[in-house]
Amino acid sequence: MKKKEGTAAEYGMKLLAISSRTEAQLARKMSEKGFPDDEVSKAVSYFSSRNFINDAEYAAKAVEKYTGTSFFSKEMIREKLAEKGVAPAVIEGALDGISDRATGVAALKAKFGAGENSGNVLKLRQKAAIYLQTKGFDYDIIEEIIESEIKGGNELEQQ
Numbered sequence: 001m002k003k004k005e006g007t008a009a010e011y012g013m014k015l016l017a018i019s020s021r022t023e024a025q026l027a028r029k030m031s032e033k034g035f036p037d038d039e040v041s042k043a044v045s046y047f048s049s050r051n052f053i054n055d056a057e058y059a060a061k062a063v064e065k066y067t068g069t070s071f072f073s074k075e076m077i078r079e080k081l082a083e084k085g086v087a088p089a090v091i092e093g094a095l096d097g098i099s100d101r102a103t104g105v106a107a108l109k110a111k112f113g114a115g116e117n118s119g120n121v122l123k124l125r126q127k128a129a130i131y132l133q134t135k136g137f138d139y140d141i142i143e144e145i146i147e148s149e150i151k152g153g154n155e156l157e158q159q
Helices: 009-020 023-032 038-049 055-068 073-084 088-095 100-112 121-134 140-148
Strands: none
Touching: 009 023, 009 038, 023 038, 055 073, 055 088, 073 088, 100 121, 100 140, 121 140
16 A cells, blocks of 8 residues: 555545546546545545546547547547546447548548559558558458548459
8 A cells, every 4th residue: 555645535636637537547546545445435426526527528528539630440449438447338428420431531631641642552552451450440441441542552353
């Protein structure tokens, strides 16, 4: 057990001043610091009742970030939010209306540009597929995006 100073609520306020967190993250950090479970529970309830922590809001902001700048698939976002302790129902609510196809197309355009294909199209298609795979997209979505967005390079398919 680590040495603690002050109350769980005071420590929680310090953590929340640094960055927003989920209920589970905040509870875990306070427990790791050595605060008793009942004190941790009271502090988390206090912060939640005053909207200092709000898992739904946290998930919505994370989804916006993950689809807008990081370009992760819905499945990868689900995993990341679950790791942070967000409830599955909250995650699904935040992901409602998100399209893997639209996110994948945006990822492709951000990484490889929106201009005309130049150079080795087959190699570009391979690189794009690998890139989208690292972002968590399913093969079917990757294939659909590449077929619609990268023209040419189907020489092997035509033989």
